[in-house]
Structures are given as C-alpha cells and as structure tokens.
C-alpha cells in the first residue's frame with residue numbers, strides 16, 4: 285500500500301500521468317482479487333467494506349428484480365449489515381422470510397428450499413457466522429435454491445469466511461458475495477462485492493460512473509491494493525493459518541474446561557463445521573462485559589457477541605436465535621485466535637479467565 289499512498293494519489297479516472305499510474309494500480313488490484321476468487325475482473329466491485337457490500341448486494345438485487353417478485357429470504361443469525369437492509373426492504377413493501385437456525389446455528393437446507401417460491405427474488409445466507417463461527421452448508425444450499433427457482437439471486441456474506449474456507453464463488457454457486465479486508469489483516473474501509481456476470485444489480489450509491497455504473501465515487505486505490513494483497517495471502521496461507529488457529533483454539537477450549545465450571549460452548553461442537561479461530565463461551569453467573577474489562581487489564585483483547593455492538597445492553601441476536609436465555613447470553617465472551625497468538629498466550633488467557641470468573645462469582649453469587 286505504501287507506493288500507492290506515496291505515488292498513486294492521482295484520480296484513477298483522470299488522463300494525466302499520475303492518474304494513469306493510479307489506474308494501473310487499481311486495475312492490477314482488481315485483477316489480483318479476480319485471480320484469487322477465480323472470476324473475471326468485471327465481476328469485482330470495489331467497496332468500502334463488508335457493510336457496503338452487503339447493503340449493495342441486498343438492496344441492489346432486490347430493487348433490480350422488484351418487477352419479478354417481492355419475496356426475499358435470509359436467516360436469523362446474519363450480521364446486521366444484512367438484516368437491517370432486509371428489514372428496510374420489508375418496510376418498503378417486500379415480503380421477508382427470516383429462517384430460524386438450530387441450537388448450533390445451522391440453517392436447515394430443506395426448510396430453506398421449501399421457503400423459496402416462484403416470486404422469491406433473493407436469498408441471502410452467510411457463509412460463516414462472526415459470533416459463533418458456524419459454517420453454513422452454502423454450496424448445497426445455493427444449488428438447492430437454484431434447482432427450486434433458477435432466477436432467485438443467491439447472496440452470501442463471506443466476510444468471516446475468507447482465509448478459513450473456500451470462498452471461490454463459482455464453487456459455492458452464488459451470484460453475489462461480500463468481502464472485507466480487515467478480517468484478513470488488510471486495511472479497514474476496504475471491501476469488495478463479487479457480482480456474477482449478468483446478475484441484475486441496481487446501484488445504491490449514485491453519482492459518477494465508476495465500477496461500471498455499479499458504485500459511484502472515486503476509488504480508493506491504496507485500499508484496493510491492500511485488499512488484493514490481503515486476499516492473496518489469506519488464500520495462499522489458508523492451510524497453514526487454519527492449522528495454527530485451530531490448534532490454539534482447541535487447546536484453549538481444553539484449558540478453559542479445566543479452569544472454569546460451569547462453562548458452555550455456543551455454536552457448532554463439530555470443529556469441522558466451525559471457523560478455526562472462533563470460540564464463543566458462556567460463563568453462567570458472570571457478566572461477560574465484566575470479564576472483558578478484567579481481560580483488558582490483563583492485556584487480552586476480546587469481545588462479547590459482535591464487536592460492532594459492544595456496549596449494547598441487548599443480548600446478541602445470534603445467541604438469542606440459538607435459544608439461549610438472556611442471562612446466559614449476557615455471560616458470553618467471544619475469543620478469536622490470530623496468526624500472532626502463541627500457545628503460551630493460550631495458557632495465560634485460560635489462567636486469567638479462570639481467576640477472573642472465580643473472583644467475579646465470589647463477588648456476586650447467583
């Protein structure tokens with residue numbers, strides 16, 4: 285990104301030399317993203333991140349197909365970047381079906397297909413959940429939806445899946461796919477929406493003709509360069525990265541079970557169906573936010589529920605969808621492992637959580 289910031293300051297739509305350099309960097313970044321996703325460069329729309337990609341996919345597809353039908357489908361544990369635009373469409377006259385999930389967070393493929401009707405224009409199901417790590421059977425789901433109604437547009441939010449599972453859209457069988465750079469060590473404010481050729485999409489952000497009329501606004505060259513590189517690395521290092529985090533994650537879960545009672549794992553128990561870096565754990569009787577504050581003092585950065593809604597007093601809608609009651613949901617901490625984490629840190633945080641929960645339980649026995 286440094287050369288792009290230092291020398292790629294020209295407007296990629298300009299005709300002067302500096303603009304041409306910026307355009308070349310932008311084109312190269314788009315080509316690299318397309319190469320990683322095994323799609324064509326024209327199928328990559330650069331955005332400001334996962335939220336914008338989700339909004340563009342959902343509103344853009346629904347509005348483009350509104351003459352064909354008004355029925356749209358999603359599922360209960362989606363990120364709010366999907367749920368809120370869906371709910372907005374429902375307020376504007378679309379008919380919204382929100383599929384439930386089972387106790388581990390999975391959508392039932394048969395139930396999803398039964399919900400698809402002749403007038404269903406859009407189905408949006410995330411590839412992997414940000415709070416509980418559940419990896420949906422998306423390829424199977426997309427195939428079944430298309431068999432039921434081949435004109436239904438299938439979107440997936442693959443923001444959390446990049447670097448952990450196969451995100452090639454053709455292999456998944458999706459028409460639209462959202463990505464963001466900052467979950468894979470790229471810059472914040474950089475994302476992409478994969479748009480399969482000939483998928484109807486109305487632009488949401490209006491103005492200039494950038495991104496082949498699909499997203500107006502001067503492109504952020506350095507951000508695109510960062511996204512392209514982050515995606516390349518996430519894909520080429522996928523096996524090594526997932527092996528590292530899953531080994532640490534499994535060790536952390538073993539340690540926690542030894543240190544803390546009672547304790548409860550939320551989300552998939554089958555590690556193969558869960559993001560390798562994700563643990564979501566409830567410590568009944570202890571406030572999750574209090575654990576986070578103490579962990580911060582001990583030097584550990586963790587979050588409860590969704591990082592985006594930290595500070596909210598509402599229990600996580602994801603945990604609620606799994607059937608957790610509000611008290612248990614509030615006693616939950618999400619622990620994500622990264623490439624720089626070590627086994628020594630896993631032992632330290634397990635000990636730290638053991639001591640914190642013992643202390644907090646003694647203070648407020650429930």
Ligand SMILES: Cc1ncc(COP(=O)(O)O)c(C=O)c1O
Pocket residue numbers: 332333334335336338363365410412413414441443444464465466473475592
């Ligand atoms: C599953 C999922 N979708 C969408 C987003 C939003 O992405 P961004 O923060 O890049 O807008 C996030 C998290 O940030 C996420 O975890």
